[in-house]
Amino acid sequence: MSDAPPVNRRVLLARRPKGAPVPEDFALEDGPVPEPRDGEALVRTLWLSLDPYMRGRMNDAPSYTPPVALGDVMEGECVGRVEASRAAGLSPGDYVRGRGGWQSWFALPGDKLVRVDPQEAPLSTSLGVLGMPGHTAYAALQTIARPVAGETVVVGSASGAVGAVAGQLAKLAGCRVVGVAGGAEKCRHVEAELGFDACLDRHQPDLAGRLREACAEGVDVYVELVGGDLFWAVLPLLNLHARIPVIGGIAWYNLDRLPEGPDRTPQLMRAVLTRRLRVEGFLVPDHADLAPEFIRTVAPLVRSGRLRFREDVVEGLENAPTALIGMLEGRNFGKLLVQVSPDPTR
């Protein structure tokens, strides 16, 4: 983009957060652009996806994958443009998606890159409504929640990347869908744009009471993205045989110790037993087999406008840390993306 030799800007994990991350937990570093090895392509990052799961990767605790090592580049999924290729089937000018991390250039083997066609949909949607968050929502509904017409579905983080798709798909399945989001503006968007039957502002008092009113026939599906107070507000409303796909628990990610007592686990387990709840963890890589079906189903809905999405774009990789910190506090409004370089297809 300029005559200066290109620089690879990277965001590293400098320190493991205690509780909520702070900017000092990250470090910005400029270095040389990597050389693609045999079989690899060199990609210039256009878009970086920021997602709540990233908080878990910052902890030195066993999880579904190993954590990011101190001093390593933060992990993340990107869309970019191939600038040089030693990978079969990829050429400069191709657009691809891959787990390039928080950096402005990356090299990955060809089999770790998925080609993305900007003619089909905006490139950034392959990180959101047509990417991992959308696939998560779709597959969690298909495999665990299985909403049936007439049932009531509650979705937290309703204006977020996963919640917005989950709620709209449940609406299309004929359910009554009640969202919960932070603030009046988000709630208006969820009701007016996304078409949920109702959206409750979690910043207003008596969430539990308002939720009970909004769910007069109880709750059959709770799409768990949030945890915390919303979890406890939903629990007493769950109907017999309710399903709770546990996709996230953003209210719990920043805990550096367990909350004060009493220990409410017996209350949860009693509800599980007496109401025969199904509480099941969900992680989208387990459901790669559903990816073609997801795209076949959801892409036409997006193109026709029956399924809406909203992006929250932050300019510049150097702003990624504060954007992630803000997301964990609920300050994003829609799918959070970092624009790392200008997208020539927009």
Add this chain to the structure above:
Amino acid sequence: MSDAPPVNRRVLLARRPKGAPVPEDFALEDGPVPEPRDGEALVRTLWLSLDPYMRGRMNDAPSYTPPVALGDVMEGECVGRVEASRAAGLSPGDYVRGRGGWQSWFALPGDKLVRVDPQEAPLSTSLGVLGMPGHTAYAALQTIARPVAGETVVVGSASGAVGAVAGQLAKLAGCRVVGVAGGAEKCRHVEAELGFDACLDRHQPDLAGRLREACAEGVDVYVELVGGDLFWAVLPLLNLHARIPVIGGIAWYNLDRLPEGPDRTPQLMRAVLTRRLRVEGFLVPDHADLAPEFIRTVAPLVRSGRLRFREDVVEGLENAPTALIGMLEGRNFGKLLVQVSPDPTR
């Protein structure tokens, strides 16, 4: 049995327990034998089944069915002999099973009674290994646990009515089965008679450490009957995609308040998410459709001796309250039954 007119001895719920039930929560009352109405049969109780779920029915709290009302007969399943019948297809001398409650005589409509054949198996087994507890174990394995050969299955209350069947069925499915029971004698029985690979005494120190040693490859199925310390000991050992049918939680039934903190719910939900656990409540009446398959599968195993059972028989209805109290403390050893009248088929 004597020349005196027969008396209906009944055990009533006199008071709702606070925490662990005490004898004063029950009342013994003698009254007239009921008259069968049109369509009903009059049954003399031979065997009364005592089961952990009865503790829940004593609370004035919503559960899967309404609680026993104060002053009402305690609920329970019985096997008895028809002594008079106004029900089509039932005649004096027939043996039947039904929810007659804690009383020595009861009258129920014919469609609430299931005929039991003492030629097929001892009458009492229709309350245990071939009755509701066995059906529970069978159906929970079929519908939620789905153990696969080579997997590790942990069963609490391993010498009890449900645990013994669940563990033996998992063994027959080719699993490694680790039981937990209270005391050395029960553990010997579980290993030597029931054929579990190991049985740990929950009264000895460091249950968590011993369980970790006994489950070197982690735990794929935890048949939840117990709750409490065992639950927390199993949780860190659960493998990816482990299944936890929640059938009971005897350690939690007597709580009159939640345990002291911290609140460990986020720890549980984090494990559910990162290890994609399936935690699902199970109640056997939801699975009546599996009853024929259960009997077809398990009755031959019982007859051939490949599936063993042990009964713990208490004589006399007046001893039922202390027997239930003892069971909630783990003092029974095998399927707990009250012999209400002599069984003429034994």
